[in-house]
Amino acid sequence: MENLQELLHGFNIAITMPHLALMVIGVLLGILVGVLPGLGAPNGVSLLLPLTFGMQPVSAIILLSSMYWGALFGGSVTSILFNIPGEPSSVATTFDGYPMARDGRPTTALATAFGSAAFGALVGVILITFLASWVAEVALAFGPPEYFAVYFLAFASFVGMGGAAPIKTVVALGIGFAIAAIGIDTVSGSVRLTMGVDELVKGVNFVVAVMGLFGIGELLVAVEEEFHARAVSSKIDWREVFRAVGRLPRHSVALLRSAAIGCWMGITPGGPTAASFMSYGIARRFSRRGRYFGTGEVEGIISPETADHAAGTSALLPMLSLGIPGSATAAVMMGGLMIWGLNPGPMLFVDQKDFVWGLIASMYVGNIVAVVLVLLTVPVFAALMRIPFVVIAPLIVIICVVGAYSVSNSYLDVVMMMGFGIVGYLFKKLFYPLAPLVLAIVIGDKAEDAFRQSMLMSKGSLGIFFANRLVTCLVVAGIVLLLLPLALQLGRMLLRKPALPGDPTTSQEKVII
């Protein structure tokens, strides 16, 4: 019950005119970056980051998180109306959303998507409301070894469950860690890995990496195919909106299952993209109408959308209570938290109650604002899609350049951003996952500190990671996850089962993650 009281207090903070205005601005900007191919939630949030430095942390996080919700919704709009996913996590929505819209039911498709998305987000927020403070309480007792074990578990779950080739994930993680180590070492004060470039002493800011990897990289992938925005009608029939939402409870099994998948994938850092694909795949397998999937099935829209938003929302749970972001966007937000002088992790729930509960309350309000705004603005943003890509692409390049430059007024950052762009393109093209790379850049230092402090405590013995039951469990779980892909492969080889004949979802999954 204490949680509910805190939540009410949070609503007092969230529902004020300035904060509601910030939510509207954030959601609209979010829909904008969600709609534009080549700009996504991680980029949008990092672009806004420098503008929040003068704000109260709680206002800043409300703005950024609202942008995140807006981007999640915006990605679905283009998926359904144009068959062009504005966000990687809304790719699975195109499978059934676009066919349904093409068959003359765009309003039904959009309303179903938004309704189930709102449900997914709601489940995610409820989970955060009741679980986050409890997790934080447990984590308060954590020492450096436990922290390192949790980080280890997070990274291992990327390898074991991320869906991309495990070794490619490991390489992406390693590169992220190395990039995080560039600059002054926080423990000894010595300068590391600058390779003779003096300016690198300040380190590589994650915003620079995000701009390049997600901005330029995605743009390069997008430019390869010429977009033909064959729009279906974007007119909204309001009565049909309510009818479609009213039909949602009939699919309560799919809703609940997808929400559960989404929450699980959000908390363990699998991320919204993996969640939406997994949910779609499972829905197709278990639904009675599974073979109609891909032709405009309602559950084919419900499943990815619910999971996408549930994962996006619950990705903030480990960020708040443990200091481990569950998605790339959450990683960027966490970087923001550190810049605002907050220390993400369990102490937030003790020191920064207003911040935490203001944010959680704003998630409830922000998602409602997002649903309303996205429905109202569908025609506007649909019109935006008719601007040719050749006009939008150079503008996005300029936005990324300015974004990278303004982090610390450094030209080197711009050059590095372009370099990250090439890396991002190669990685996307070859199915190396990008989220672990960003995650490692943001929390690499913290993981290293935890490791070194543990080593100091134990005078150099690795035995400290098996010193008590909790830390042993975490480490063992991490190792199991690391070895999971290997075990699966061995199992498959032993059983000599031929590969499942052409499963389109899994191949698609590999393409995106």
Next chain:
Amino acid sequence: MISRRALELATAVLTGSFGVAVVVSSLDNGIGWSSAGVESGTFPFLTGVIVVLGSLYNLARGALPGLTLASVPIAITPTELRRLAGLFVPAAIFVAAMPLIGIYLASAVYIFVVLAIPKHQSPMRSSMMAAATALGLYVVFERMFQVSLPHGALAAAFGF
């Protein structure tokens, strides 16, 4: 035309050499255990080693034909390559020109060139968009958010 295999190999070599650079560079900081605890090169050294090993694995997988994930033998077709270059080359020139002529002039020229030269838009509309972009950047950053963007060596020579 670039094959999937070539791209896999190139990327593995790229990540691998980054790993080697990290390993070599972290040796300068010292690795292992000292009286002050874990030395500062240790963690980067380990990640470097992991990156190198992982890259070697990816390299091998990319090189062995039977083992590749590549169901598509061609990664980038000539048309795609042309489109890629069409986006990236002007962008790279734009970034290279920034320190000299400043971001406002560079972005205006960049927008004009990518729109007018391939005839996506008429010269008139292209120049309008170019001017609007530069003006928009100036108003938003220099005026509204008080963020100074690079004016360039040329502007400095004229005393701006």
